[in-house]
Amino acid sequence: MTRSASLPFYMRALLLLCILLSPSLHAQEMDARIMQLFPKATRIEPKLEQPPVYSVFQLDELIGYAFESNDYSNLQGFSGKPIRLLIGMDPQGVLAGVQVLEHHEPVFLHGLGERSLLDFVDQYRQKTISKPIIVGGRQGAAEGESVTRIDNVSKATVSVVILNETVLLSALTVARQLLEDFASSPLATPKMDVYEPLEWSQLLERGLVQRWTLSQEEVEAAIGHELDGYPQLDLDQPAFTDMYFAYLNAPIIGRNLLGEAGFQRLSEELKPGEQAVLVVSSGTYPHVPEDFIPATAPNRIVLVQNEHAIELHDMNFNNGAVLDVLNSPIEEAEANVFRIKAHAAFNPAESTQLRLIAQLQRNHLVENNASFTRDFPLAPELFDILEPVEAAKPVPIWLRMWQERWWQVSLLGLSLIVLTGVFIWQHRISRERRAFHLFRAGFLLFTLVFIGLYAQGQLSVVNIFTLLLALAKDFDIRVFLMDPVIFILWSFTFVTLFIWGRGVFCGWLCPFGALQEMLGWVAKRLRIRQWKISERTHLRLQWLKYLILIGLVPVAFYSLTLAERLAEVEPFKTSITLFFARSWPFVLYALALLGLGLFVHKFYCRYVCPLGAGLAVLGRLRLFSWLKRIDACGKPCQHCRNHCEIGAIRRDGRIDYDECIQCLECIVILNNEDQCVASISARKKAYKTGKQTDLIATDAALPST
Structure with missing residues (x-):
């Protein structure tokens, strides 16, 4: 017996009625939206097949056309899915307006808010497509008879550029087929x-x-x-x-x-x-x-x-x-x-x-x-x-993004080359303790200010969701090429995961991690007493970030929108992407995590971050364990362990690479004779041995009595 046969008769009848009425309900909803674009309309013709448009009339006068962008453009938004629009245009090629039917852009759904998106599309009203419509730039710089400029949306450049291309491509395609002034000659x-x-x-x-x-x-x-x-x-x-x-x-x-x-x-x-x-x-x-x-x-x-x-x-x-x-x-x-x-x-x-x-x-x-x-x-x-x-x-927008951000790409690439050199020659570089500490401080400042706040290069667990869904369905690398900074960072992080582990990103390239580390500097300067967390509690709390990751991944396959909302456990969007320009619950949550970082070094990174957990899982496949250990490490020397603020060195001296952020502080200690206890002990022992040898030699040189 099928499932539908087990339903009561009235339920089956209601279900059949809903199926029959659904096209009608959709048509009514579309007509209502078209009426908002053309308030004077008295008649809306059914959608044509070629070209797929709704003809809009006031009595017997054609006053415009309405059309859905997905019939003309398949440009994918930053989320990996197209932005679906309803566009109205009069017979002279003037846009009556643009409405957003469906989108999945994270920066509007869970960041700036959809009001920013609605305000952006409102700018298309009464704009003619006979002039190129350009997003951003100096307002009014080329107004008049040449181009039309509309305001950009800060923090959402990629999304609005794609939306603008979608509007123009759809409108020009319709205009060339239906409007006499736009018909293309041979x-x-x-x-x-x-x-x-x-x-x-x-x-x-x-x-x-x-x-x-x-x-x-x-x-x-x-x-x-x-x-x-x-x-x-x-x-x-x-x-x-x-x-x-x-x-x-x-x-x-x-x-x-x-x-x-x-x-x-x-x-x-x-x-x-x-x-x-x-x-x-x-x-x-x-x-x-x-x-x-x-x-x-x-x-x-x-x-x-x-x-x-x-x-x-x-x-x-x-x-x-x-x-x-x-x-x-x-x-x-x-x-x-x-x-x-x-x-x-x-x-x-x-x-x-x-x-x-x-x-x-x-x-x-x-x-x-x-x-x-x-x-x-x-x-x-x-x-x-x-x-x-x-x-x-359609024009490949991703290429334009790379061209427009060429200097950001160049500077980021140069910084990654420098960072690679630091890891390759870590022993030579770490011998100059003060110089190394100054370099690391400067690099973390660069990560926070340039990569995070300016170039918007904060990676997120949401990026992992997007990649997994793309691999499960139709993978299109152009979606990921839309943001060159994010693409380069992810590529570098992915490669270095299998060489050095998760620490390259978590310890050097994560803007929120850099912000936390700087708060740690402030705590030291203010002499804020650090909370002592027992090793047993520390080991238990480490599992929290893995539990969060395990909960988020299956949700992403069920509903990406829901997963993006749950991913707000990451304070990255609030603190880095939007720089606290959000509603107070999000700001309070981010500030609370940063406040905890004043008392527990990098609290969020150690116990909450699902992105760090995901990178740690992949980092287990790394090829090398680069952090050098000597026989004295942990047996009995605990100096490096006591100085490891992240708690990634075990009592026996081994490095826990799942937790290590590759700050290289243990390498600095190891390569500086005035820091490494084993080196100091060896030097003292050699000194004592040499002194005893000198005494024996002196005694041998004295004349016998």
Whole structure:
């Protein structure tokens, strides 16, 4: 007998009714949400199959479309799952609004709160998709006719960038299929067999490289003021802007400008469907400012096609030294190779303009803006005209994250190389006791301030849940590449687990652990009396963190959301990620754990941390036991054990690597003769032996009587 057959008749009838009504209930809920986006709507048509949109009418007038992002984008959020959105857009390409239908982003669920997410998506209301929408940057830096900037959410950069890409990709896909102004014409691809060697002057003469000189008088006429009133401008330059620009995908242009090797490298760096343009400028107002950040979008220039702005992205080609590979007589200028992303649907055979936005600051209160446009014609004979093919794949956001955080990645990588060297040459380094202690203090400060508070590199047991779930289902490494700092730290921690054990992370790279250790320094300075915990109690309390881990792992497979909430046993998010900007229960809990650390050294690390427990389990597979022991350790010498504040040295002198945080203090003691009791005893014994030998020799030298 089946389970359903054992149910009473009325229960089976109710269950059947719920099944039948569920599509209707879902439709009613969706209609209610669409009405919130279009308050004037009187009729909502059922969802179309192609393209999958809801048409929204006021009487018989079409006032917009509503669509779900998951029908157009599969970009995964930081949690490893897509952010599901409902997007409304009118027939002119203006967003009526964005609603969050479903998300699993931890920073909003259990950190900043969902109000921050709702406030962020509210910014899309009445924003047109004819301009690129960019998250963050200087507010208003490129407003007006070029791009639209919306506020970032501090501590949630990855999540909101992915959400923004999801909105734009979905909206542009719908617009190109349904809105006349956004319909894409037949595409043009460069003819790869059209090539002849040309010099710079010949490229200019044939219009393959174009020059645009904008005089200071033209700018003054546009803004209605003389440029002498703008103190930041260098008016000694011969022109306001002297610019050269060229389309690089065409071999007759790209190969001649960059050379064979440079053009080949450019082709390899461009993704399918992407295009590149070269811009070189000098003068009072070049196309990028002095503080321009490589691998980002410029705020002074933009391409315009069919009255829609197309954003440019710096490729950081040749590490920014574009002039070094450019076959031109130009020696001093700003030069960049810009990427046009595939979803921009740029058609080089169509009429295109290059627009320069001049933002001139008179003082800290007054700014004058003006824009100047120049045609960007390209010869039709350079291209094959093709019918549109299927939409390009979404831009890999993880790559942008790495490019934007390149200096953080570099600094973190350098610090990990230094730390690796410390562990490899630990005996040589530890001989200088004072220098080693200063180095460790400095490294822990770096871990807390840079890795933790600035780069947001606090690892968590939640990361383990995400990895386990990804391995159990469809593993996609791009999810983990979204945050380069976290990815690098996890990779380094995972590798060193099997070499040195858990201590490399717990003792050197954990920001919360570093904070606890610094509190230990404060306790010593204030002479706070430490609580004595018996060895028996200490050994029992150590099991608490393993019990917490055992409880969290199966919950994660049942419900990741529930596991993330239970993982609040970790105070990391409160103290490091959000720096105590949370509701008072979370702050009180974190402060209580830190307060206990004043009386019991690293109380949380020793007895509560489930992340440390998980690393300790994996650390049992380590290849080496690097911490040197000698015969006297524990038999009878207890000096290292008494100085081990974490309690990881047993009475017989052995190291408990499951608990050891690899602070290397025992190695410092061992390698300093004025610290190691065995060395001191050996030296005293040698001294006594040598003294007795001298006495015997003296007696032998005396004349006999």
